[in-house]
Amino acid sequence: MSTRQDMELIAELVAPGSRVLDLGCGRGELLALLRDQRQCGGYGIEIADANVLACVQRGVNVIQLNLEEGLALFEDQSFDVVLQLDTLQNLRNTEKMLRETARVGRIGLVSFPNFAYWANRLSVLLGRMPVTKQLPFEWYNTPNIRVGTYVDLERLARKNGLRVLDSFGIQAGQVVRTLPNLRASVAVFKFDRG
Amino acid sequence: MQHYTGGLPPDSEAAPSTHKLVRWLGAVSAAILRKSADLFRIAGALKVPLKRDAQPGVRTCSGAGFCFSEAHMGSIGHVTPQRMQFTQPLPLRGGGALPAYELVYETYGKLNAQRNNAVLVCHALNASHHVAGTYEGQTKSVGWWDNLVGPGKPLDTQSFFVIGVNNLGSCFGSTGPMHPNPDPKAGGRAYGADFPVLTVQDWVDSQARLMDALGITQLAAVIGGSLGGMQALDWSLRYPERLRQCIAIAAAPNLSAQNIAFNEVARRAIVTDPDFHGGHFYEHGTLPRRGLRVARMIGHITYLSDDAMDAKFGRELKHNALSYSTQNIEFQIEGYLRHQGDKFSEYFDANTYLLITRALDYFDPAQEHGGSLTRAFAVARSKFQLVSFTTDWRFPPERSREIVKALVDNGLDASYAEIVAPHGHDAFLLDDPRYHGVLRACFANIATALT
Secondary structure (H helix, E strand, C coil): CCCHHHHHHHHCCCCCCCEEEEECCCCCHHHHHHHHHHCCEEEEEECCHHHHHHHHHHCCCEEECCHHHCCCCCCCCCEEEEEEECCHHHCCCHHHHHHHHHHHEEEEEEEEECCCCHHHHHHHHCCCCCCCCCCCCCCCCCCCCCCCCHHHHHHHHHHCCCEEEEEEEEECCEEECCCHHHHCCEEEEEEECC | CCCCCCCCCCCCCCCCCCHHHHHHHHHHHHHHHHHHHHHHHHCCCCCCCCCHHHCCCCCCCCCHHHHHHHHCCCCCCECCCEEEEECCCEECCCCCEECCEEEEEEEECCCCCCCCCEEEEECCCCCCCCCCCEECCECCCCCCCCCCEECCCCEECCCCEEEEECCCCCCCCCCCCCCECCCHHHCCCECHHHCCCCCHHHHHHHHHHHHHHCCCCCECEEEEECHHHHHHHHHHHHCHHHECEEEEECCCCCCCHHHHHHHHHHHHHHHCCHHHHHHCHHHHCCCCHHHHHHHHHHHHHHHCCHHHHHHHCCCCECCCCCCCCCCCCCEHHHHHHHHHHHHHHHHCCHHHHHHHHHHHHHCCCCHHHCCCHHHHHHHCCCEEEEEEECCCCCCCHHHHHHHHHHHHHCCCCEEEEEECCCCHHHHHHCCCHHHHHHHHHHHHHHHHHHC
16 A cells, blocks of 8 residues: 555445455554544454554554465455555465465455556666656565466456456545556456356 | 573473572572461461552652653562451362452552452462562562563553462462361361362353452453463453453463373473372472472473473483493483473472362363364454464464454454464463554553543
């Protein structure tokens, strides 16, 4: 999650009172926001010790797990919404996790950096991997092991039989619905199992 | 020889490393336990008041920030055990009842006017009610969880009224097998092997009665590690309205076959010792030391990780060269284990060891629910904080995750921290900053909710 504004845009997609599972919940800001403003309950999954501590300090339910090990802990369709924000690109088993998100949640909500954003394209055109606010890492130290675009995710969702309920881009805290693959640095997808 | 960076608790389930420390602690803890047992015998009064003036920072300051820094990570100071008599029989899960009994306990901090800031600390296999602080005149008599409990510590006695209670059947003061059997047929003999077999549930029932007697309707939290964690879980299942937070550390929803197997080896070692005398060794003026030594040695191995043991001892030799003997101590690890066994056999009661390992074996809350832990936790109402340690092979993280799953299935408020720690099961007694950080945050939230 890059900014507070982005986070609030995502939060608006979650129906009030939902039972939420936030995969890669970081320091628990979004869960706290959903709890305080939208009366949502649920859990965050996080691997990093410092983030787990921050969640406990916030009074947010957090379960320390490695997402690469899957979501065996959670029953089918046991959450109203499963959030996977800014996490998918860090995982080795991206496709499996997308399927798992749809299995555990009635609705899946995924956001990730769009590598086809025009500034990224320009950077590659000029011979360098992009280093931006959304992608602040150098090619040799990035945790983003999956490099994908808005359009790529759309195709992956279709391949896995997921139904896209809504999708848009986010650029500088604003929703981008026209040419999002080019104009937005963040891609957002809301889907279910169809 | 390598040393741990973490602090080593004096009453760890598997006590600390390095030979000097081992000898020092051996002498000290045996002395403490003997003396505290004496103390209980001497203390005739029903309730011995705790010395409350032993808390630095509680009364001496008014400015909150200043106060905290002064009291930060302070010791609770001198503490005094108290005892409570219960005359109403305690019905037991295994049938029958314990006709009358005494519980020894300690308290730290102050119960507030609303009586809602009490935290119960449940002990594991070989610990006691002496959770924190020291006994006057015995500077080395530090409580077994003193790194966690005290002014400014994660379980802050400036906010909470902390209660440590010695479980029934123990050998540290509460009614146990070494005490006189009230049955007229016993003719005034000690219970010995006739002490009723206890379960985690029986302990929790007795603890609940102690809370009644202390005027505590609802606990702010129940916390425990290992077998203590099982008691905390049982509180959440059988007295769901009587606690707001359950904290179970290095716990498991039941013992695995391997766990039970280790317990059985320990029990056989004790029971087959000729000095055991069918559990009535008290009247023979002897102790089944050989059995207890072996029991402790096997238990001790399981509390440490392979890596931790290797880091501490490796293949280090006791002497400069091998003596090519099957009986002598060749490797340091052998000497260490024998020392632990010797120490334990002097202060721990054989019947208590049998009772406590059996209570561990029996604990299985899912059993009454067709094996479904999820169904078992349907009645729970409290919040939960679970912690496990990656190298704990006695109660490994997978076992805590089983509990987490049951909590999540029931939509209960729960957090779970899986701490990467090298020390094995005993990590729950050490002061790893990530582990204590989580507990500190958990208690801080409870304290905030109090005000």
